[in-house]
Amino acid sequence: MTTHNMSVDLCGVRLKNPVMTASGTFGSGIEFSSFFDLNRLGAVVTKGVSSVPWEGNPTPRICETPSGMLNAIGLQNPGFDVFAKRDLGFLEETLRPDEGSSGIGTKVIVNVCGHSEEEYVDCVTKLAAEKRADLLEINISCPNVKEGGIAFGTDPKGVERITSVIRKIARQPVIMKLSPNVTDITEIAKAAQAGGADALSMINTLTGMKIDVERRAFALANKTGGLSGPAIHPVAVRMVYQCAKAVQIPIIGMGGIRTAADALEMLMAGATAVSVGTASFHDQTTALSVIDGIREYLERHQIADVRELIGCVE
Amino acid sequence: MKYREFAKVLECVRIGNDIFSLKLAAEQIASAAKPGQFVSVYANDSARLLPRPISVCEADVRSGILRLVFRIAGAGTREFSRLEEGERVMLVGPLGNGFPLERAEAKRVFLIGGGIGIPPMLELAKRLTSADGEGTGSFSMLELAKRLRVCDGEGDAEDQAERAVDVKAVLGYRDERFLLEDFPCETVVATEDGSFGTRGTVLDAIRAHGLTADVIYACGPIPMLRALKQYALESGTECWLSMEEKMACGIGACLSCVCRSAEIDEHSQVKNKRVCTEGPVFLSTEIEL
Numbered sequence: 271m272t273t274h275n276m277s278v279d280l281c282g283v284r285l286k287n288p289v290m291t292a293s294g295t296f297g298s299g300i301e302f303s304s305f306f307d308l309n310r311l312g313a314v315v316t317k318g319v320s321s322v323p324w325e326g327n328p329t330p331r332i333c334e335t336p337s338g339m340l341n342a343i344g345l346q347n348p349g350f351d352v353f354a355k356r357d358l359g360f361l362e363e364t365l366r367p368d369e370g371s372s373g374i375g376t377k378v379i380v381n382v383c384g385h386s387e388e389e390y391v392d393c394v395t396k397l398a399a400e401k402r403a404d405l406l407e408i409n410i411s412c413p414n415v416k417e418g419g420i421a422f423g424t425d426p427k428g429v430e431r432i433t434s435v436i437r438k439i440a441r442q443p444v445i446m447k448l449s450p451n452v453t454d455i456t457e458i459a460k461a462a463q464a465g466g467a468d469a470l471s472m473i474n475t476l477t478g479m480k481i482d483v484e485r486r487a488f489a490l491a492n493k494t495g496g497l498s499g500p501a502i503h504p505v506a507v508r509m510v511y512q513c514a515k516a517v518q519i520p521i522i523g524m525g526g527i528r529t530a531a532d533a534l535e536m537l538m539a540g541a542t543a544v545s546v547g548t549a550s551f552h553d554q555t556t557a558l559s560v561i562d563g564i565r566e567y568l569e570r571h572q573i574a575d576v577r578e579l580i581g582c583v584e
Numbered sequence: 585m586k587y588r589e590f591a592k593v594l595e596c597v598r599i600g601n602d603i604f605s606l607k608l609a610a611e612q613i614a615s616a617a618k619p620g621q622f623v624s625v626y627a628n629d630s631a632r633l634l635p636r637p638i639s640v641c642e643a644d645v646r647s648g649i650l651r652l653v654f655r656i657a658g659a660g661t662r663e664f665s666r667l668e669e670g671e672r673v674m675l676v677g678p679l680g681n682g683f684p685l686e687r688a689e690a691k692r693v694f695l696i697g698g699g700i701g702i703p704p705m706l707e708l709a710k711r712l713t714s715a716d717g718e719g720t721g722s723f724s725m726l727e728l729a730k731r732l733r734v735c736d737g738e739g740d741a742e743d744q745a746e747r748a749v750d751v752k753a754v755l756g757y758r759d760e761r762f763l764l765e766d767f768p769c770e771t772v773v774a775t776e777d778g779s780f781g782t783r784g785t786v787l788d789a790i791r792a793h794g795l796t797a798d799v800i801y802a803c804g805p806i807p808m809l810r811a812l813k814q815y816a817l818e819s820g821t822e823c824w825l826s827m828e829e830k831m832a833c834g835i836g837a838c839l840s841c842v843c844r845s846a847e848i849d850e851h852s853q854v855k856n857k858r859v860c861t862e863g864p865v866f867l868s869t870e871i872e873l
Contacts, residue, residue, distance in 0.1 A: 297837035
């Protein structure tokens with residue numbers, strides 16, 4: 271039996287496979303660890319953390335839409351100190367350094383959010399001392415917080431600036447997470463690259479709205495929310511394809527991935543790795559079936575190395 | 585322990601206006617479930633991504649049968665109402681904390697249900713009143729009370745135990761009644777239109793009958809829970825309320841279903857508690873309503 275290489279290189283960090291979880295849909299993995307072994311993942315991407323606790327938005331915070339959902343959680347999080355002790359502590363205990371035949375352990379990507387440049391800087395500075403944080407993902411694209419989040423992510427000059435500020439102080443590789451709520455996402459991707467980003471995550475959610483006609487009221491207390499789920503997958507694939515052509519840094523593709531075929535589309539469009547997000551709400555083990563499905567695809571098509579698929583569609 | 589179980593539909597019948605009773609063969613979940621816990625029910629139509637949280641109405645450890653009673657609230661629950669015998673439906677559960685049964689020991693207890701908040705009170709009533717757990721789960725309140733009395737050496741264990749828990753169900757309906765005949769304890773009914781029992785709310789019924797209790801367990805609409813919180817405060821009654829909120833993951837990861845708490849919560853580090861994990865049952869003084 272021939273072996274099929276599943277590991278990929280993401281800005282100098284080796285992943286055992288290209289499948290990770292999308293920030294905000296997986297907590298820190300604690301809740302999902304009773305459904306499957308987290309050591310099977312390429313990486314765990316944790317829910318956004320800020321330097322101090324955030325309350326988030328009023329409820330209702332979510333509603334379902336056809337093949338998708340809107341959320342306006344508002345980046346509720348317990349703040350850096352509790353996150354570092356409890357969540358990173360859990361991952362340190364749970365993830366083995368050289369798990370499986372690849373000999374590569376599951377990596378931890380810490381998603382960071384802030385209301386201001388100072389808050390990002392504070393959090394990233396503190397993370398420098400956290401050895402369990404292998405990479406950082408900077409959320410400059412959350413549509414649900416009034417200050418910070420998306421405000422940093424929609425103007426190329428602002429993106430370049432915040433990226434370079436963070437790049438200078440970060441000990442780990444820096445992944446900038448991009449918003450699709452812009453006219454030309456390649457401009458934002460190029461700005462992040464110019465600022466020194468090591469990789470890009472894309473896409474965050476698309477801003478949407480739902481009205482409950484029976485109650486004649488907004489479905490979400492926040493009125494607008496971020497659309498995710500299979501409904502946005504074609505938009506995400508298109509944007510990954512465009513940006514892969516526009517920049518040289520690797521891309522983590524996400525947006526509506528539910529099956530291995532969805533993930534393979536992202537890889538073929540030019541993504542080096544993929545994240546499973548909202549689909550984990552539908553089936554807690556989705557990320558595993560995506561990993562298994564990619565491996566089966568390699569076997570079925572007699573492809574020795576998953577990296578051959580990256581950007582293979584021209 | 586949470587289970588992911590592909591349950592087989594045994595029966596799906598309409599028991600009221602838009603209210604359905606779904607019996608499922610779900611051995612693992614039925615064995616583990618406690619009153620006040622809920623299950624995530626997943627639609628077979630994959631365009632509906634999110635599970636619907638539905639409370640446990642009955643959970644029989646011996647037969648492995650789980651009974652869910654729900655109201656059609658949208659497309660997902662409409663799909664469930666059309667399930668037929670032999671079909672399958674994916675469940676995750678049991679989820680949440682459930683009612684603290686041990687607080688009822690040797691107490692006078694109200695089980696208060698309003699509308700579609702009535703179903704979870706049924707399994708609670710059964711556990712609190714059954715002498716041997718027959719036809720219910722593994723835990724019998726009376727059994728516990730008996731053992732406690734025996735340990736205390738206070739007189740005839742059986743006799744003491746009979747008086748150990750005094751359970752009254754107070755059920756509030758809009759008009760049409762459902763599940764009323766299933767309750768194994770004394771019931772008091774209020775209807776909004778006065779067509780049966782006391783006209784008005786569950787509190788109107790409690791006052792009309794001059795009833796009092798030491799402990800309240802309740803599930804129902806927010807205005808009812810708010811009134812009960814106030815009633816409990818004024819009467820010095822311990823009061824446990826089951827909350828509801830829109831959920832996405834159902835297991836504590838997404839932070840969709842939070843409610844406001846009186847104090848800073850240990851998990852969130854802000855005044856938010858997860859209904860799916862720290863709840864759905866809260867002490868009335870723990871939460872803001």
